[in-house]
Amino acid sequence: MPPVATPWRARLAVAAEPWLYLSPSLILIALVMLLPLVIGISYAFQAISLMNPFDSGWIGLQNFSTLMDDAKFWKSLKNTFHWTLASVVLQFLLGLGLALLLNRGFHGRKLVQALVFLPWAVPTFLSALTWSWLFNPVIGPIPHWLAAVGILSEPYNILSDPDTALWGPIIANVWFGIPFFAITLLAALQSIPNDLYEAAAIDGASAWQCFVKITLPFLAPMILITVMLRAIWVANFADLIFVMTGGGPANSTQILSTYIFTTAFRKLDFGYASAIAVVLLLLLLAYAALLLRLRKSLKMVDS
Amino acid sequence: MARIDIDSLYKRFGAETVINDVNLSFEEGDFIVLVGPSGCGKSTLLRMIAGLESISAGEIRMDGKRMNELPPRDRDIAMVFQSYALYPHMDVARNMGFSMEIQGRPEEEKRSKIEQAAEVLGLNRLLQRLPRALSGGQRQRVAMGRAIVRDPSAFLFDEPLSNLDAALRVEMRLEIARLHQQLGTTMVYVTHDQVEALTLADRIVVLDGGVVQQVGTPMELYESPANLFVARFIGSPTMNLMDIKVLAQPLGEQAFLSEASQLGIRPEHLTPVDAGEGHLQGRVEVVERLGADSFIYAQVPGAGRLLCRSKGNTSLKPGVPLGLHLDLPHLHGFDEQGQSLRHA
Numbered sequence: 119m120p121p122v123a124t125p126w127r128a129r130l131a132v133a134a135e136p137w138l139y140l141s142p143s144l145i146l147i148a149l150v151m152l153l154p155l156v157i158g159i160s161y162a163f164q165a166i167s168l169m170n171p172f173d174s175g176w177i178g179l180q181n182f183s184t185l186m187d188d189a190k191f192w193k194s195l196k197n198t199f200h201w202t203l204a205s206v207v208l209q210f211l212l213g214l215g216l217a218l219l220l221n222r223g224f225h226g227r228k229l230v231q232a233l234v235f236l237p238w239a240v241p242t243f244l245s246a247l248t249w250s251w252l253f254n255p256v257i258g259p260i261p262h263w264l265a266a267v268g269i270l271s272e273p274y275n276i277l278s279d280p281d282t283a284l285w286g287p288i289i290a291n292v293w294f295g296i297p298f299f300a301i302t303l304l305a306a307l308q309s310i311p312n313d314l315y316e317a318a319a320i321d322g323a324s325a326w327q328c329f330v331k332i333t334l335p336f337l338a339p340m341i342l343i344t345v346m347l348r349a350i351w352v353a354n355f356a357d358l359i360f361v362m363t364g365g366g367p368a369n370s371t372q373i374l375s376t377y378i379f380t381t382a383f384r385k386l387d388f389g390y391a392s393a394i395a396v397v398l399l400l401l402l403l404a405y406a407a408l409l410l411r412l413r414k415s416l417k418m419v420d421s
Numbered sequence: 422m423a424r425i426d427i428d429s430l431y432k433r434f435g436a437e438t439v440i441n442d443v444n445l446s447f448e449e450g451d452f453i454v455l456v457g458p459s460g461c462g463k464s465t466l467l468r469m470i471a472g473l474e475s476i477s478a479g480e481i482r483m484d485g486k487r488m489n490e491l492p493p494r495d496r497d498i499a500m501v502f503q504s505y506a507l508y509p510h511m512d513v514a515r516n517m518g519f520s521m522e523i524q525g526r527p528e529e530e531k532r533s534k535i536e537q538a539a540e541v542l543g544l545n546r547l548l549q550r551l552p553r554a555l556s557g558g559q560r561q562r563v564a565m566g567r568a569i570v571r572d573p574s575a576f577l578f579d580e581p582l583s584n585l586d587a588a589l590r591v592e593m594r595l596e597i598a599r600l601h602q603q604l605g606t607t608m609v610y611v612t613h614d615q616v617e618a619l620t621l622a623d624r625i626v627v628l629d630g631g632v633v634q635q636v637g638t639p640m641e642l643y644e645s646p647a648n649l650f651v652a653r654f655i656g657s658p659t660m661n662l663m664d665i666k667v668l669a670q671p672l673g674e675q676a677f678l679s680e681a682s683q684l685g686i687r688p689e690h691l692t693p694v695d696a697g698e699g700h701l702q703g704r705v706e707v708v709e710r711l712g713a714d715s716f717i718y719a720q721v722p723g724a725g726r727l728l729c730r731s732k733g734n735t736s737l738k739p740g741v742p743l744g745l746h747l748d749l750p751h752l753h754g755f756d757e758q759g760q761s762l763r764h765a
Contacts (some may be wrong), residue, residue, distance in 0.1 A: 250600070313506040316500075316506065317500070317507075317508075319473065319494060320493045320494065320498065320499065320500050321494070321519050323493035323494070323519075323523050331508075331519075332508065407534035
C-alpha cells in the first residue's frame with residue numbers, strides 16, 4: 119500500500135499533544151506569575167497614582183529619570199547593599215560555626231539541633247517586636263550591656279540614631295537566619311565521608327588544614343547556592359525593618375523593598391513603586407547570573 | 422623500615438572487648454597479614470597501629486618507641502583504605518602529593534616524587550585526572566601511590582582489594598607482592614580472604630573474637646593449625662572434619678586418638694580407593710573436574726560429606742561406592758576445646 123500523506127490536522131494533533139498535557143500548569147504559571155509580572159513591569163512606564171487618578175497614562179521612561187535624581191532611592195540602594203551584605207555574611211559565618219559544632223558528637227545533640235531551628239519558626243513580626251523592645255533602654259537589657267562594655271557611651275536606643283539604626287534589624291536578621299545556614303551546612307557536612315579525614319590525618323594534615331583543604335571544597339557548592347538564595351531573600355526581606363524602624367529615622371534604615379512598599383501602599387504611587395521594583399529585579403537577576411556562572415566555573419565535587 | 426611490637430593490647434567499646442590481650446611482634450621488612458572473619462577485630466587492630474583508634478590498655482611500639490599517644494601523622498606510617506579515601510576534588514597528582522603539600526615541600530621535589538611513584542604504578546598518563554574519572558583498579562593504584570610517595574617506615578593496608586572484581590584482585594595482589602619485594606618495607610595487611618593471606622604473607626596472624634588464634638608462616642598454618650578455627654579458616658577447599666567415633670575402629674590405636682574428640686584431614690590427603698578397601702566406606706555424591714585436579718564429594722555414613730582432591734581426571738561416577746584412604750601422618754586431632762593435639 120502506498121504511503122498516504124498525513125493530513126495536516128493529524129500532524130497538528132501530534133504536535134499539540136504534549137502541550138495539551140502541560141497546559142494546566144502552563145496556564146497556572148501564566149496567570150499567577152507571568153501576567154502579574156508583565157503588568158507590574160508595564161506600570162513602571164505609566165503614571166499610576168491613586169492620589170492623582172486623572173493624571174494617569176503612559177509616560178515612557180519618566181519614572182526612571184525621576185529615580186536617577188531621587189536621593190531617597192540612592193540612599194535605599196546603599197542601605198540595601200549594607201543590609202544584605204552584613205546580614206548574609208554574619209548569618210553564614212555564625213551558621214557555619216554552629217554547623218561545625220553540631221557536627222561533633224556530644225550529649226544532647228539531638229535536642230540542641232532542634233532548639234537551634236527555633237528562631238526560624240518564630241513569626242518574623244513577633245521577633246521584630248521582641249528585638250525592638252530588647253533595644254529599647256527603658257525595657258530592654260541590650261543598651262545597658264553595650265554601655266557597660268563600652269560600645270555605647272550611654273545606654274540609648276540604637277534604633278533611634280541614624281548612624282546605628284540599621285544594625286538593629288541586621289542583628290535581628292542574623293539571629294533569625296543562622297538556623298537556615300546551620301541546618302543546610304550541617305546536612306552537607308554529614309555527607310563528607312569520614313575516611314577522607316582519616317586519610318588526611320595520616321597524610322599529616324592539622325585540623326585547620328583538614329578544614330581548608332577538605333571541608334571547604336566539599337561545602338563550596340552548597341555555600342554558593344545557599345548564599346545566593348539567602349542574599350536574594352534578605353534583599354527582599356522588608357518585614358523586620360518595617361516593624362522595627364519603619365525605615366526611619368530619617369530614612370536611615372530604608373532599603374529598596376521597604377521603599378517600594380511605602381511608595382506603593384502609603385503614597386499609593388504604583389507607577390513609581392513599580393519602577394523601583396524593576397530596578398531591584400534587574401540587580402538581583404544580575405547578581406544571580408554572576409553567582410551561577412561562578413558555580414559553573416568551580417570544579418564540582420562528586421557527591 | 423620499622424619493627425612493630427604489640428604488648429597485651431586491649432580495645433573496649435563500652436562493655437564489649439574488641440581486642441583482647443593481643444601480643445605480637447613484627448620484624449623489620451615483614452609482610453604481615455591479619456586475617457579473620459568479619460567482626461574479628463582485625464581492622465580495629467590495624468587502625469590502632471595507625472593511630473585512628475585509641476588504645477584501651479597495652480602498648481604499641483615502633484622501633485622500640487611507644488606510639489600510644491602519638492597522632493597518626495607522627496607515626497611515620499602510610500595507610501591504604503578499603504574505600505581508597507581519595508580526595509574527590511583533587512586530581513591524581515595532587516592526591517598523591519597531598520602529604521608533601523601539607524608539609525610545604527618545594528614544587529620540584531613534589532613533582533619528582535610523584536612522577537617516580539606514578540612510574541612504579543603505571544599512572545603517568547592519569548596524573549591530571551580526577552578520581553571519579555578513574556576505574557576501580559586505577560583508584561587502587563592511586564591510593565597505593567599516595568602511600569609510596571610518603572616513603573613511610575610501615576605500610577598499612579585495610580582490605581585494599583575487596584572492592585575489585587576477581588581478575589583485577591589477582592592482578593593487584595601480584596602488584597602488592599612486587600611492591601613489597603621492591604621496597605622491602607614492613608607491611609601490615611588486613612583481609613578476610615585466606616587466599617590473599619596465604620599468597621602474600623611472610624607471616625599470618627589469625628584473629629577471631631579479638632583473640633589471636635595463631636601466628637605463623639602460611640605453610641605452618643596450613644600444615645599444623647593450632648585449633649579447629651584455624652583449621653577451618655585456612656585452606657581452600659576447607660579441611661574435612663569428623664567425629665572421632667567414625668574412625669575409632671578403622672584406625673585402632675593412634676598416639677593421640679585417646680584424647681581427641683574430632684579429627685581433621687585435608688582433601689589432598691584423602692585418597693579414593695576401591696570399595697571395601699581403605700579406612701572409610703562411602704558413596705560418590707558429586708564429581709567436579711577442574712582439569713588439573715578432581716574434587717570427589719563422598720557421603721560417608723556417620724561422617725557426612727567428605728571431600729577428596731585427586732590429581733588429574735578420575736573415572737569415578739556419582740552413586741558408585743568407594744573406599745577412602747587416609748594419609749595418616751597428615752591426620753589432625755582436636756580435643757574437646759578444639760585445640761590441636763599435635764600442635765601442643
